[in-house]
Amino acid sequence: MKPDSSLSSQDAENVAVPEPMIDWVSLSRHFEGNEGLIEQLIDLTLRTQAEIPSQLGQAADRLDWEGMARSAHDLKSLSGHFQVWALVELAKTTERAARERQPTAPQLARALATGTDQLMGVLAAYRGVVTQTPDPAAAIDLVSELHAFAEALRGRQMAAYHLAERLQTHLADDELWPALERAIRAALDLEFAVALSYLEPALAAIEAGGK
Structure with a gap:
């Protein structure tokens, strides 16, 4: 405590x-x-x-x-x-x-x-590791990246944190509509279940062709 x-x-x-x-x-x-x-x-x-x-x-x-x-x-x-x-x-x-x-x-x-x-x-x-400097990330495919993000969240994998950072860095401000932005923030706070609850509807909306 x-x-x-x-x-x-x-x-x-x-x-x-x-x-x-x-x-x-x-x-x-x-x-x-x-x-x-x-x-x-x-x-x-x-x-x-x-x-x-x-x-x-x-x-x-x-x-x-x-x-x-x-x-x-x-x-x-x-x-x-x-x-x-x-x-x-x-x-x-x-x-x-x-x-x-x-x-x-x-x-x-x-x-x-x-x-x-x-x-x-x-x-x-x-x-027992040596600190490394991350390589600059390349441009991302939004839908594929969000699917990977969702999968990492479901598995409570630390990769979800890294993907949240990547999404936050590479998405333009006008792409961070509220549900997705909340999902990213929750993942950065290590609240993976909360992040997934925001991400899944946002991902469904994207795949349906709207925000």
């Missing part, structure tokens, strides 16, 4: 970098014992999120308030996926401090970047 704790930005000058401790038993229970899903989540994180800590550090160095807030928000979600609550709380505090342009924000951001780098190291050690 997530602890009810928070870090005050007023204490930022003395902020310590939280240890990225992962309770693997609790994490396995959260994913209903689906170890394959956990491994896919780790692999996807290492492949697609490894640059965020350095981006956050760079934003702190140049006092990019929006950049700090955006990266902290992303790292809040990333840490939450692995239930590293100390990093989640630090990310929340960092995001709030950056949005309010508090002078403590850069130091908080650097601590968060360091802690998340350490988390990446823990994940890489667990999987």
Whole structure:
């Protein structure tokens, strides 16, 4: 269970970098014992999120308030996926401090970047993999991609997360009609059943020739 704790930005000058401790038993229970899903989540994180800590550090160095807030928000979600609550709380505090342009924000951001780098190291050690940079994705066939998305959602495969990112990146704004957009957002939050409930009617409408 997530602890009810928070870090005050007023204490930022003395902020310590939280240890990225992962309770693997609790994490396995959260994913209903689906170890394959956990491994896919780790692999996807290492492949697609490894640059965020350095981006956050760079934003702190140049006092990019929006950049700090955006990266902290992303790292809040990333840490939450692995239930590293100390990093989640630090990310929340960092995001709030950056949005309010508090002078403590850069130091908080650097601590968060360091802690998340350490988390990446823990994940890489667990999987025994080297972080890779993803290849640019090619243009997609919408119907085929949505069928693959639906299949991944039904199987609760981490590929659904990757496909949601791909769809979000490659579809023009006017193509993201409400049901499909909600499906993508739900998948990015790892709510696969919810995503499927939005996707199936949207896919049926597409195949019927209308949005």
